Structure formats: structure tokens, C-alpha cells
Amino acid sequence: MPEARTTTPRERYRSQVRAEVKEHAWEQIAAAGASALSLNAIAKRMGMSGPALYRYFDGRDELITELVKDAYRSEADAFRAAAEAGADLAGLAHVLRGWALDDPQRYFLIHGTPVPGYRAPDDITEIAAETMAVIVDACAALPPDGTATAFDTHLDTHRRWAGSRPAPAPALHRALSFWSRLHGVLSLELAGQFTGMGFDPALLFAAELDDLLGR
CATH class of the missing domain: 1.10.357.10 (Tetracycline Repressor, domain 2)
Known part of the structure; x- marks a missing residue:
């Protein structure tokens, strides 16, 4: 049986950030619907710059997907x-x-x-x-x-x-x-x-x- 792959601290951090982004996205959807989804607004909530957040999601469509x-x-x-x-x-x-x-x-x-x-x-x-x-x-x-x-x-x-x-x-x-x-x-x-x-x-x-x- 092959050994389970061990994730690196960077990979775990990336996974955590993506999960947090999705949590904020659901909050936005609940408040204003999916059509109002905004990565820049999510970045602001997370204390990040817009460009920094785009390192985790290429854009709105990837997040919706x-x-x-x-x-x-x-x-x-x-x-x-x-x-x-x-x-x-x-x-x-x-x-x-x-x-x-x-x-x-x-x-x-x-x-x-x-x-x-x-x-x-x-x-x-x-x-x-x-x-x-x-x-x-x-x-x-x-x-x-x-x-x-x-x-x-x-x-x-x-x-x-x-x-x-x-x-x-x-x-x-x-x-x-x-x-x-x-x-x-x-x-x-x-x-x-x-x-x-x-x-x-x-x-x-x-x-x-x-x-x-x-x-």
C-alpha cells in the first residue's frame, strides 16, 4: 500500500486560505446572491490585497466553480x-x-x-x-x-x-x-x-x- 503523501506547511496554509475564502464567499452569497460575489471584497474582509488573493483563486469564476x-x-x-x-x-x-x-x-x-x-x-x-x-x-x-x-x-x-x-x-x-x-x-x-x-x-x-x- 503506497504511503500517504505528506503536505508541506505551504500547501496546508494555501488550503486553509482557500477554505476561508470560500467561507466568506458563502456569506456574500447569503447576503446578496452569487452574482454579487467579489474577490476584492473578500480580500478586504481577510485583510489582504486583491492581487494577493488572486494567488489562491484565478478569478470569480474559479471561486464559483x-x-x-x-x-x-x-x-x-x-x-x-x-x-x-x-x-x-x-x-x-x-x-x-x-x-x-x-x-x-x-x-x-x-x-x-x-x-x-x-x-x-x-x-x-x-x-x-x-x-x-x-x-x-x-x-x-x-x-x-x-x-x-x-x-x-x-x-x-x-x-x-x-x-x-x-x-x-x-x-x-x-x-x-x-x-x-x-x-x-x-x-x-x-x-x-x-x-x-x-x-x-x-x-x-x-x-x-x-x-x-x-x-
Whole structure:
């Protein structure tokens, strides 16, 4: 077994600074949104010059990429751990809601309005696909829920988004419904759109999930 690589004091310091920068970035996002992210403002908070901070991040897009990557990685790991523990589709739905409520800013960074002028690199798309793969597998494990629809037929030849998962088209349809409907409820809840309406968003989420599962 190869020996673990020992980091140098400089590498550890660099890692610590980058972690602190990301903490301040999350604070900025919580206060004004990702589009207002400013490395110069973060440098000022940390008592550094702007040019000094650019030794740790090349620019705003690299910082956003790190934050987005961390968020997708966290979500994918939560789904994978739940699936490995035996969670079914209903269990995964509750993992999604718990993960979203735990950190709404993290949720909105990857599932909210795209940051103007920013395009995520392909490796982030690959991480996001890990979560969908878990959902597709859970949907494929359920019994068929009726006759094929026109959209099922469409998905027979439009399934690139599902990667190499060997799921039938109705399972892919259910996976997309799971993703879009539950994210719709979560996005509205976290944005405060249900405030003052007098009902429990958790019960709405559960009702949508029951409908998806044909209960």
C-alpha cells in the first residue's frame, strides 16, 4: 500500500486560505446572491490585497466553480450514502428535502437561477449526473405504473441525460417527474413563497411524493 503523501506547511496554509475564502464567499452569497460575489471584497474582509488573493483563486469564476463543485459533491454523496443504506425513492426524496433545508444558499447555487456570465465546466456536470443516476436506479426498481405515454416513447430515443443507466423509459419519466416536481416545491418553499399561505410545506412535499409513487 503506497504511503500517504505528506503536505508541506505551504500547501496546508494555501488550503486553509482557500477554505476561508470560500467561507466568506458563502456569506456574500447569503447576503446578496452569487452574482454579487467579489474577490476584492473578500480580500478586504481577510485583510489582504486583491492581487494577493488572486494567488489562491484565478478569478470569480474559479471561486464559483469550487463552490458549485462542493455543493454538487455534497448532494451526490448524500444520495449515494442513502442508497447504499437501502433508501428507496421515498427515502431519497426526504434526503433531498433535508439536504436543501440544511443550507438553502447551497441549494439555490446549484438549483436556482444561473449566475449571469458563468458556465460550469464538464466535470461538474459529471458530479451532478451521479445524483440523477441514483434516482434513476431507484425508479427502475419500482413496478411499472401503467401504459406507456407519448413522453415515454420520446424518452426511448432521448435518454442521453441518463447516461448508461439501463432503465426503461417509464422509469426515466418517473425520475424526471421526481426531480422537477419535488424541486418545484422545494424552490418555492425555500424562497418563502408559501409564507402566509397557512399550510405546512412539509405536508405539500409529502403529498407530491405520494402522488409520484401512486399512493
